Amino acid sequence: MTNARILVVDDESDIRELVREILSEEGYTVETAGNAAEARAACAQQAPDLVLLDIWMPDTDGISLLREWQQSQVLTAPVVMMSGHGTVETAVEATRLGAIDYVEKPLSLAKLLRTVARALEEGKRRQRATRTLVPPLIAPVGRSRLMRDLREKVKQIAPHEAPVLVLGEPGTGREAFARYIHALSARSTGPIVSLSAGAVTEGNTEDVLLGVENASGVTAGLLEQAQGGVLFINGLEDLPQGAQRLLLAVLESGTFQRKGGRAPLPFDVRILSSAQPGFETRGPVPFRLDLLSNLNVLTLRVPPLREYAEDVPELLRYYVDRLVDDERLPFRRFGVAAQNRLRNYPWPGNIRELKNLVQRLLIQGGSEEIRLEEIEREISSASPVDEPLVKQDLLALPLREAREHFERAYLTQQLQLCNGKVGQLAKRVGMERTHLYRKLRSLGVDFRQADD
Numbered sequence: 295m296t297n298a299r300i301l302v303v304d305d306e307s308d309i310r311e312l313v314r315e316i317l318s319e320e321g322y323t324v325e326t327a328g329n330a331a332e333a334r335a336a337c338a339q340q341a342p343d344l345v346l347l348d349i350w351m352p353d354t355d356g357i358s359l360l361r362e363w364q365q366s367q368v369l370t371a372p373v374v375m376m377s378g379h380g381t382v383e384t385a386v387e388a389t390r391l392g393a394i395d396y397v398e399k400p401l402s403l404a405k406l407l408r409t410v411a412r413a414l415e416e417g418k419r420r421q422r423a424t425r426t427l428v429p430p431l432i433a434p435v436g437r438s439r440l441m442r443d444l445r446e447k448v449k450q451i452a453p454h455e456a457p458v459l460v461l462g463e464p465g466t467g468r469e470a471f472a473r474y475i476h477a478l479s480a481r482s483t484g485p486i487v488s489l490s491a492g493a494v495t496e497g498n499t500e501d502v503l504l505g506v507e508n509a510s511g512v513t514a515g516l517l518e519q520a521q522g523g524v525l526f527i528n529g530l531e532d533l534p535q536g537a538q539r540l541l542l543a544v545l546e547s548g549t550f551q552r553k554g555g556r557a558p559l560p561f562d563v564r565i566l567s568s569a570q571p572g573f574e575t576r577g578p579v580p581f582r583l584d585l586l587s588n589l590n591v592l593t594l595r596v597p598p599l600r601e602y603a604e605d606v607p608e609l610l611r612y613y614v615d616r617l618v619d620d621e622r623l624p625f626r627r628f629g630v631a632a633q634n635r636l637r638n639y640p641w642p643g644n645i646r647e648l649k650n651l652v653q654r655l656l657i658q659g660g661s662e663e664i665r666l667e668e669i670e671r672e673i674s675s676a677s678p679v680d681e682p683l684v685k686q687d688l689l690a691l692p693l694r695e696a697r698e699h700f701e702r703a704y705l706t707q708q709l710q711l712c713n714g715k716v717g718q719l720a721k722r723v724g725m726e727r728t729h730l731y732r733k734l735r736s737l738g739v740d741f742r743q744a745d746d
Contacts, residue, residue, distance in 0.1 A: 297323060298344065299323045300322050301327060302346045303328075303346065303348055303359075304348040306348075309399070320407065330353055342371050343414060344371055344413050344417060346374050347374070364391045374396070374410070375388045376397050433445055435612045437605060437608060451594065453478070457588065457591050457592065458472075458593070461568070465643045469488070473486060485521075486526060488528060490528050491537075499537045500515075500553045502516060504517060507552040507554045512552065517550050526566045527567040528568050548560065549561055565588075600640045607628070613652040613653070614656065629664060629666065635670070701733070705723070705739055
């Protein structure tokens with residue numbers, strides 16, 4: 295029926311054995327304890343899923359033991375009290391201390407089984423509710439000095455109301471840090487609303503940000519949904535000019551008005567945003583500097599994973615545990631050689647790539663230990679030879695080969711950006727044209743075909 299573990303605590307051996315026999319026949323795993331000391335030891339050794347606790351025991355009574363568990367919080371399992379001569383006051387006190395139910399002796403077989411099943415189901419419900427309320431990741435993982443300093447900086451800037459711009463490469467976990475800032479701020483009980491800047495167009499800016507008000511009713515925009523909390527703008531580099539103008543006007547006025555609305559609404563939102571380094575001049579149209587000065591009052595740089603590679607083994611373990619718990623994937627562990635190999639991998643996709651790798655390996659299954667050979671296959675399949683430089687695993691190569699890979703990938707990509715014009719390439723990379731021709735030939739880069 296079930297593998298739930300039940301602890302029966304009663305000083306009468308015949309009752310303990312009777313209950314153990316009944317519940318064992320129903321498929322439960324049953325352990326018994328004759329007094330409070332044995333009950334404490336049993337719970338310390340392995341947490342039960344349910345405790346059946348007698349009230350009247352010679353050394354420490356059940357109510358006192360229940361109070362002790364409630365105060366120390368060492369027991370999270372539901373508790374059902376048992377007594378042959380209880381009183382209403384005793385039952386009320388047990389319920390106040392967290393007992394889930396109460397059964398009288400002599401025990402009725404049907405009543406006992408119904409109570410046990412109901413109590414176990416209630417315990418499962420409480421666990422599900424706890425998992426829903428507690429976020430899966432509170433603080434970003436990592437014991438390196440770099441990550442410790444980064445968490446400390448977040449703790450410094452989180453209590454303030456000033457906007458924060460989170461800078462980092464794609465996949466570095468910029469949104470996780472924004473949520474960490476929100477969790478540590480005075481607005482932690484308010485909403486955090488996420489806006490993907492790439493989803494905003496010149497045509498839908500007002501609808502998305504301001505919302506709509508008409509005869510049919512009100513549709514709240516993201517600014518209104520985030521009232522009292524945080525609006526996180528992910529990818530500022532993709533925010534259209536119209537959205538930039540609108541957002542600047544809201545920040546400067548402190549109010550906004552729904553599309554079609556008549557009355558202005560107060561703007562009570564903290565803005566957190568993320569972008570890639572250098573984004574303000576990288577796009578076809580420069581980002582508005584007046585808006586940027588309103589968004590980067592505080593900045594937080596999230597480093598790429600290659601800068602704190604010593605945390606890779608801990609991150610691998612973290613994502614294995616998380617995926618096993620959240621997605622019920624089979625448990626596997628990374629061998630020492632596999633961990634060392636991944637510490638020396640440059641992780642062009644950063645944390646996102648690491649999580650995807652772990653998820654893929656767990657889904658594919660195999661032996662419990664993930665070995666080096668499996669890692670090599672995954673890395674080679676994910677990084678074709680002709681990929682751009684930033685996706686090359688150069689750290690595994692001798693220096694001379696790594697340098698050649700670097701120069702070949704670098705010059706090939708730059709030549710494409712120059713539309714195959716070697717003259718433009720020479721100016722772009724700062725090389726004398728004759729020397730550049732020799733370098734392209736030595737690396738096997740077919741610049742003649744590119745020129746054509």
